[in-house]
Amino acid sequence: MPETLSQSLSPAGAPSGSSVADNLAAVKDAMRRAIAHHGVDQPLPTVVAVSKRHPVERIVPLLDAGHRVFGENQVQEAQDKWPALKERFADVSLHLLGPLQSNKVADAVALFDVIESLDREKIARRLRDQMVAQGRKPRLFVQVNTGEEPQKSGVLPGDLADFIRLCREDLKLDIDGLMCIPPVEEDAAVHFAFLKELARRHGLARLSMGMSGDYPVAAAVGTDYVRVGTAIFGARPRA
Numbered sequence: 001m002p003e004t005l006s007q008s009l010s011p012a013g014a015p016s017g018s019s020v021a022d023n024l025a026a027v028k029d030a031m032r033r034a035i036a037h038h039g040v041d042q043p044l045p046t047v048v049a050v051s052k053r054h055p056v057e058r059i060v061p062l063l064d065a066g067h068r069v070f071g072e073n074q075v076q077e078a079q080d081k082w083p084a085l086k087e088r089f090a091d092v093s094l095h096l097l098g099p100l101q102s103n104k105v106a107d108a109v110a111l112f113d114v115i116e117s118l119d120r121e122k123i124a125r126r127l128r129d130q131m132v133a134q135g136r137k138p139r140l141f142v143q144v145n146t147g148e149e150p151q152k153s154g155v156l157p158g159d160l161a162d163f164i165r166l167c168r169e170d171l172k173l174d175i176d177g178l179m180c181i182p183p184v185e186e187d188a189a190v191h192f193a194f195l196k197e198l199a200r201r202h203g204l205a206r207l208s209m210g211m212s213g214d215y216p217v218a219a220a221v222g223t224d225y226v227r228v229g230t231a232i233f234g235a236r237p238r239a
């Protein structure tokens, strides 16, 4: 039986003792190998370095090494860490990956450059209002619950067409792309291919998929962003 994408591609770990910059280089190498191994003509994805729960001292070395794209999953935590870093490193692009509460929308619009977790009408409406009020336009991704897991955020695939129509036509929001987090126990490649097909169907240009456990698979399927935390920064400290 031919091996599946997921079986053939094991991600790089984050060996303790290696620097975060070395770990990032290893992540990029693993993606290059995955793309070459499958003979697919995919561009190298941009790595969103997921720094959630890691202190500023862990983040600065990666900024010093020249990396500029980072992800956080809580607005409050990002507000504590990133305004000062953004002053020092002006060209940082900060992605919000976690669920957005309506009382945090104004702060999120003020701080983030990309919001990857849009999945509700109420939040879409507040985003529109805040983007107009602040004159800021973070790029928006719709999170899709490809595994239809009850506990997980994201628009259900069957509701996606209506949600995108609401965003585009009623709210005049530009949607950049789609994001997903596949169910842990399933073949990620199947979910990545599904997300890619949904994006194509809706005329969306970009994808965000792949985490420490499956980013080489996402790179081989083809994605604009992978969101990698543990493989770069090591295990997260407890919240």
Ligand SMILES: *Cc1c(COP(=O)(O)O)cnc(C)c1O
Pocket (backbone or CB within 6 Å): 050, 052, 073, 097, 098, 181, 211, 212, 213, 227, 228, 229, 230, 231
């Ligand atoms: C934490 C998180 C990641 C990174 O997870 P790792 O397994 O540590 O790479 C990626 N995406 C989202 C939405 C996350 O919350």
